[in-house]
Amino acid sequence: MAKPTSTSGIDATQTDRNVRGNGPTLCLALRLWGYEESGVQSWIDELHALHSAARWWISRERTAHGADLVVHLVKPSRVRGGAFCWNCAGANYALAQSPARAIEMVLFEGPADQLPSVRAGHWAAAGALSPQTALARLGHLVAAASTFRSGRRAVVRRNLLCMIARQLDAA
Numbered sequence: 001m002a003k004p005t006s007t008s009g010i011d012a013t014q015t016d017r018n019v020r021g022n023g024p025t026l027c028l029a030l031r032l033w034g035y036e037e038s039g040v041q042s043w044i045d046e047l048h049a050l051h052s053a054a055r056w057w058i059s060r061e062r063t064a065h066g067a068d069l070v071v072h073l074v075k076p077s078r079v080r081g082g083a084f085c086w087n088c089a090g091a092n093y094a095l096a097q098s099p100a101r102a103i104e105m106v107l108f109e110g111p112a113d114q115l116p117s118v119r120a121g122h123w124a125a126a127g128a129l130s131p132q133t134a135l136a137r138l139g140h141l142v143a144a145a146s147t148f149r150s151g152r153r154a155v156v157r158r159n160l161l162c163m164i165a166r167q168l169d170a171a
Contacts, residue, residue, distance in 0.1 A: 013134045029059040029067035031094065033087035034075030036133075044131045045141060055138040062094070063102075069142055070104040073131065075112060088116045095121035105165055107134055124165040137165070 018092045032040060037058055064070045072094060078085040091106050096102050098121070105122040108115055112125040126134035145160040 001082065006090055025138075026054045026146055027068045028054055028056045028139060028142070029064035029070045030056060031059055031064070031072045031091070031137075033068060033072060034077050035073060035092045042074070043135060045122065046132065048134055053143045056135070056139070063099075068103065070098075070102065071135070071138065072104065072106040073135070074106055074108045076108070076110050092116060092118070092120050095119075102114075107131070107138060109134070122162055122165040 018080045072091040074091045077087040108125045109131045
């Protein structure tokens with residue numbers, strides 16, 4: 001991962017969003033596939049403490065009104081070596097049916113070689129990261145790649161989301 005050698009230009013390039021948490025908040029909805037809501041809620045409380053520029057919540061509604069990004073959190077539901085994962089199938093169908101204007105992705109708990117071969121949309125594999133750590137990293141990356149326009153919701157650019165999905169579990 002590239003690291004900046006100088007921080008002298010940070011204030012000069014600041015946008016409407018204050019990355020220190022004093023500006024607009026990125027709204028991230030979670031759709032759960034194979035997870036207990038109560039367990040994930042405790043992770044969300046920790047995520048808010050770590051990164052105040054992103055607000056996470058669990059959405060039970062398909063449309064997740066008010067979300068800048070919907071993250072389908074998928075826990076593998078197949079036996080090792082098995083060919084079918086119910087949770088993957090559900091998330092894949094949800095992404096295939098999402099409205100064109102919706103920004104959605106899947107965060108899969110596990111290595112990339114366990115992802116289904118046919119996938120709709122953007123899928124990120126947590127790899128060796130715990131789901132909590134992967135969500136925290138995803139929140140930081142998406143917040144950094146998003147822009148805010150006066151009086152409007154955040155804009156999460158799809159091309160950057162694709163790059164984030166491919167690099168999430170990279171060390």
